[in-house]
Amino acid sequence: MSEREWVSEPDDYVCTLSKETQEIAKEELREDANSRKQALEAVREWIKKNPKIANCRLDSRFLLKFLRFKKYSVLQAQEALERYVLLRQTFGIAFNHFDIRIPMMEELTDLGYLFACPKRDSKGRRVIIARPGVFDLFKFTNADMCRIHGIVYETLMEDEENQVRGYVHFADGQGVGFPYLTLFTIKEAVRIVKNGEKTLPMRHKEVHVINAHPSMKFALDFGISLVSEKIKKRLYFYTSKEEMLKSDIIETDVLPKEYGGEMPMAEMIGKFLYK
Structure with a gap:
């Protein structure tokens, strides 16, 4: 043989x-x-x-x-x-053909759907920005969503510094409403949440969420019920950018200028795409 x-x-x-x-x-x-x-x-x-x-x-x-x-x-x-x-x-094609140069993937990144800030925080962790509200439900599919997450995460996971120090996640829920719940079935959603914690080899250190729409509260509560107590203790929710800036929990200087940082989001996206 x-x-x-x-x-x-x-x-x-x-x-x-x-x-x-x-x-x-x-x-x-x-x-x-x-x-x-x-x-x-x-x-x-x-x-x-x-x-x-x-x-x-x-x-x-x-x-x-x-x-x-x-x-x-x-x-x-x-x-x-x-x-x-x-x-x-x-998940077949959704988790294969990881190429940021695919036009739809470039477009999603240019929109600021998902990218990593170029500067690490004081603990050396990469900060991942997610803006699901820019995801056009009439233009993109759930497979496109899975693929862009795969591209970003797989890229970051290749860096050994990230493997050791872990990640901080920052999500802006502005623009996300009830129709977004049609992207995945409940079974698929459960699998995605559980795989995000138990399967993808990423050390999730903090998760910060702003502008979560009230209509999505039950969906968020459902998602939170699926994660471990360890991750629950690392979740932070803010009703607005102003509340987040006052909290002094997240290091805002690392974030895009639009969220209290120093570097404009478009510049960050350019560095992430073309560095």
């Missing part, structure tokens, strides 16, 4: 993280040179023997996403990786 071919082959990991980030990884994730080497070897052997995984990346940068996500619990990292592969297979 011939050797299977993989999307990427195993490599010898070379750590390029700063000393400070390595210290965070050790303190928060139990990562050091020895635990990293042993865990990578264990996960690669498991993948090669797993009949549910027909093909997969075996390079360190990819596998470390899952190990860091699960604080080096090899078993939990394997479970998350298996769910991740299943997710990519199940």
